Amino acid sequence: MKKVLSLMLAAALMLSLAACGGTENTSSDSGEAAASGSNSGDDTQYYNVGETVSTDIVDFTLNDCDLSIYASATADKSFLQPVEEETMFGAKVGSSLIIPSFTVVNKDRSGNIEIKDQSSDLNLNWTVSYNGEEYRVTQYDLNFDGMFGMDLFPAAIIDPESGDMLEENDTNNYLLGAGETISFRTIGIIGVEPETLNDEFTVTLGLPSSSGKEYFTYFVAER
Secondary structure (H helix, E strand, C coil), rough: CHHHHHHHHHHHHHHHHHHHHHHCCCCCCCHHHHHHHHCCCCCCCCECCCCCCEEECCEEEEEEEEEEECCCCCCCCCCEECCCCCEEEEECCCCEEEEEEEEEEEEECCCCEEEEEEEEEEEECCCCCCCCCEEECEEEECCCCCCECCCCEEEEEEEECCCCCCECCCCCCCEEECCCCEEEEEEEEEEECCCCCCCCEEEEEEEEEEEEEEEEEECCCCC
């Protein structure tokens, strides 16, 4: 009887050890996107703010991205950065500003890449996902809003390291020459007021390639 009991205890111990070994974390995700759980449940590859994504034509880096109600209208180094006080650049009730800063490198040997809204080589038709809902980014205009896709007016040409404005971009597009690098800060509108302006969200954008458009999704962590 004692021998049978000993065998039963030994078997139970082996089963317990096997169960403990089965709990090892095998996830290979890394960075803020993985920590937030944004990679779970779908096949989307997420990139963190500051990472560079590439096609055979361009390199693109989302340097920063904010949600805000107002953006600075002062024509100095802080132009279009988020501010709390009311300015001429403000979002209506039920919407908010999206303020991205990004760097583009033209690797195409054949000539210029146009950066603009709808029908350009590198259009700014971005989509924001917030709280499980998707919102297309619309153009900001003092007289009209509702057109899909941001453009580059108002926009600032910036130092990508500091975010300071170097000069104001005075047209709604930009022709990026072969081998040229440029960094911008601009503004758009999304049709939602987040619970807080520090909430996490994702941004999906399309980049030109020799075979068509390639899409990339950035995860913007909670601030």
